[in-house]
């Protein structure tokens with residue numbers, strides 16, 4: 001399998017503080033990888049570095065090769081074509097991806113148009129509308145026609161996240177980065193969206209970098225997991241052996257905490 005993303009010795013600093021250090025990993029085409037670790041361990045910054053979206057106050061060094069292009073040190077305008085075509089992202093709060101003043105259909109349609117323009121095509125209104133409906137159906141949104149006409153505040157949080165996933169899918173990226181995409185949702189919606197994402201990524205043959213502090217969630221979607229602690233990658237491996245027989249005491253602690261939480265849920269009245 002060809003390497004889609006290769007991160008080598010990534011370091012991220014701000015104002016003399018090292019936030020991420022010595023992080024190296026790679027993702028092959030179509031591979032689903034989880035990135036886990038407690039809050040503040042550097043997961044989101046690592047994802048932002050891959051997207052070339054670190055805040056101006058931060059400096060990255062090392063190498064991030066996305067689809068053969070170097071992200072570290074690249075100018076923003078050189079990264080624009082890469083975003084969408086090679087990599088797209090879904091974040092915890094879908095409103096980060098959605099414009100509150102634009103109808104859902106218009107927003108998804110805009111991505112469809114941009115994607116077509118990249119291939120040198122200019123689809124007509126009917127074709128764009130048909131693709132928007134197909135995408136909204138693909139993410140299992142009920143009544144896609146109504147959702148397309150709705151503004152973001154007129155649909156539920158779970159439906160907004162499905163719309164954000166539809167926009168990411170419309171780009172047809174080779175790698176999808178999902179940063180805690182279900183954390184803000186109730187447990188049932190969370191399970192539905194995880195199942196949906198896992199199926200979509202598998203069907204489309206996309207790579208997935210799925211970030212979460214929640215081990216069972218990562219085990220649902222990923223084949224391999226990376227464990228971060230205090231800005232460093234401390235363990236990685238196939239999900240099942242990693243969770244069944246963690247080598248690092250920190251991973252062991254994460255697993256034990258997840259098990260204790262599950263047990264508490266089962267015994268709850």
Ligand SMILES: Nc1ncnc2c1ncn2[C@@H]1O[C@H](COP(=O)(O)OP(=O)(O)OP(=O)(O)O)[C@@H](O)[C@H]1O
Nearest residue numbers: 014019037038039040041042043044045046055213
């Ligand atoms: N804009 C910023 N300026 C300064 N420090 C920051 C900034 N963003 C994050 N950090 C720090 O960098 C470290 C890593 O943060 P990051 O958001 O990557 O963690 P995380 O593992 O994604 O946590 P969470 O699960 O809570 O999102 C933390 O110590 C955090 O306080």
